[in-house]
Amino acid sequence: MTTFHEPSRDLPVIHEADVCVLGGSCTGLFAAVRAARLGARVVIVEKDNCFGGIATTAMVNVWHSLWNTSGDRQIIAGLTEEVIDRLDRRGALKRNEKTHPSVGFAFNSEELKIELDELAREARLKIYFHTQFAAPAPINENGRLAAVFVENKSGRGAIRARVFIDATGDADLAARLGCETYLANHLQPATACARFSGWDTLGDTAGRLGELLRTRGPAHHLPPTFAWGCRVPGAATYMLAATRVHGINPAQADDLTHGEIEGRRQVRAIMNILREAAPDSRLALEALPSRLGLRESRHIRSSYQLTGDDVLSGRPFEDTIAQGSYRVDVHHQDKPGITLRYLDGTEEYCAPGAYVRSRWRPETPTNPTFYQVPYRTLLPLNGPENVIVAGRMLDVDPIAHAAVRVMVNMNQTGEAAGVAAVLALETGQPLASLNPGLLRAKLIEGGSAL
Ligand SMILES: Cc1cc2nc3c(=O)[nH]c(=O)nc-3n(C[C@H](O)[C@H](O)[C@H](O)COP(=O)(O)OP(=O)(O)OC[C@H]3O[C@@H](n4cnc5c(N)ncnc54)[C@H](O)[C@@H]3O)c2cc1C
Structure with missing residues (x-):
């Protein structure tokens, strides 16, 4: 490949904060808001012109149930529920049955953009729209990331922070730091809504x-x-x-x-x-959407990969930071249609003109009613001690990804990353050494339903 040399230069520090969040979907924004509500100075960088990610720019306007599959326990709350209530007050939301396996809430994506602006304003975030994360600064002698470089209409600049949250969906920061990432063999297809x-x-x-x-x-x-x-x-x-x-x-x-x-x-x-x-x-x-809807791209390698078996058996974890009840929903690359796998052992294959209902496991006396996502899946293996990811790039196998990737789940990973960032600052500990009990307690204190 022919190359050109880009001359090195000193970049101005355009902003300094305690926590820097890259990517402004609800995942990233909720991370930023939770950190700010705990007193941190937070900056958030988004390459598009609004918050919301796929929920706004790709027009996907459905959030799933906040309840377990039997409808007797609320498993998700926090900022997801807060935003649902705010949209409801605007007449911009339709509520469905609390245990419906697919549609919990349909909302107006344009109203969501404005509501998220309000949320960010109330939390006094420093916001950079139309700004792309470009590269990390070199890791310093303490094994920490001190700054990231961003590019926007004003040019290129550095943002200094003490903790960085990669919520880019594609693990852009983790990949450019050289952390190990991987792609699934059959990535779920993209969709233009x-x-x-x-x-x-x-x-x-x-x-x-x-x-x-x-x-x-x-x-x-x-x-x-x-x-x-x-x-x-x-x-x-x-x-x-x-x-x-x-x-x-x-x-x-x-x-x-x-x-x-x-x-x-x-x-x-x-x-x-x-x-x-x-x-x-x-x-x-x-x-038309301002960008293609992407279901999957890079995943980070962490110390623990969440598996389909963990999800479908409802395996509990000591460091659970998110919970969900949305079914496993595989959009096939290699054949038409989707396969839906439920926690009660049933399975459906749906394609235009085809519907097959079967079981993926024999009947059991009881079934799990929700699944859990551990904190470890957000920490890049061998990454700098002050970097964490949130969102669909977490470490999951394809079956687990097919369930956990939905927004009510990913929003919680953002909230967890934001709270973890503040705990790391308060305790002076690396993100990977935080006490999971303390993290969960802080999340619950701030409104999470763990
Ligand atoms: C067609 C389709 C239908 C779906 N249906 C549903 C559904 O009904 N319900 C549901 O809950 N989920 C659904 N999903 C899945 C869900 O939308 C995604 O898994 C979820 O939005 C992932 O959230 P995220 O925050 O990880 O990523 P994203 O929403 O992709 O957010 C990433 C954000 O980072 C920004 N960003 C990326 N790179 C950079 C950079 N370098 N610098 C600055 N900013 C950057 C992006 O602009 C974006 O705002 C669907 C997905 C698709 C594509």
Whole structure:
């Protein structure tokens, strides 16, 4: 490869804080807010123009249940519940049954953007939007990261902090620090969502979307897919997630570029199929996401990989920092449709024109009703002692990832990272040496339902 030498230069320190969070989805923002509420000075860096990550920029507007599968124990609270209540007061949320395995809450992603701005403002965060994390500073002689370099319209600058939280979804900081990361053999496919007006004018055709995609999709060069969608609360639009972009590595720029264009092409192809089937409808494209929806990219290697077996058996951990009840939900790369695996031992395979219900294990007298995520899965092996990750890059096998990746779970990893950062500052200990009991107690004190 031909190379150019980039001359080295001194960069201005544009901000100094106790805690620096990279990535501003709810995961990153909740980390920042929890740290700030405990008195830390916090800066948060987001490459897009708003908070929320996939919930806003990729239009995914569904959060799952905050309860266990039997509905007799609330297992998630904290900032997720706080934001749900705030959106509800705005009329920007629809609540469903508390134990529904799929849809707990549908919300208006545009309202969420503003609500998250408010949350950040109240917590007095220093916010950098349109700012990309570019590289870490060299590790200092104490084995600590002292600064990161960011790039925005004003140029390149350094942010100094005492603890860094990588909430970039793709483990950008961990990877650039040289920490070990890995990609699953079959990454879950990416999806470009879209919002439509005139959905109701499709009449019965809307209900036949799966069948239409199966029969007419190939002529429109659509891969076999799985389609779901929901009305956007407080708006006259319908959010549809029905495209499927295979073979994308979200840590590769060329793949991302191809994925964005292919996702939008598929949205148009789906619209054409719907219009052919319902020529009198008034279906119109209202909005496309500002970025492709990514389900999976790099994972960090930590001292413990959470397994599908841990999740499906509800294994308890001494250092649990997050809990969930969302089913295992594998979006296949190698065949159409999805496989849903439940804690009660049942399994469903769903694809356009195909539905098979079976068991993945024999019946047992009792079943777990929720699963747990240990703190260890957020700590990069051999990473600097003041760096932690939060979000979908945690250390998980593919089956565990298929369950824990959803936002109500990832939001909790953010809250845990934020509280851990403050505890590390208060005790002077490396993040990996924190007392898990103390961390859990602090999380509960701040509103978590552990
Ligand atoms: C189509 C689709 C449907 C889904 N359906 C659901 C669902 O119904 N319910 C559900 O709960 N989950 C769903 N998921 C999964 C869920 O959305 C993700 O797993 C979750 O959002 C991951 O959160 P995260 O914070 O780890 O990553 P992200 O939401 O991707 O957030 C990462 C943030 O970091 C920022 N960032 C990245 N790199 C940099 C950088 N270098 N510098 C600065 N900022 C950076 C990004 O802009 C982004 O804001 C779905 C996902 C997809 C794609």
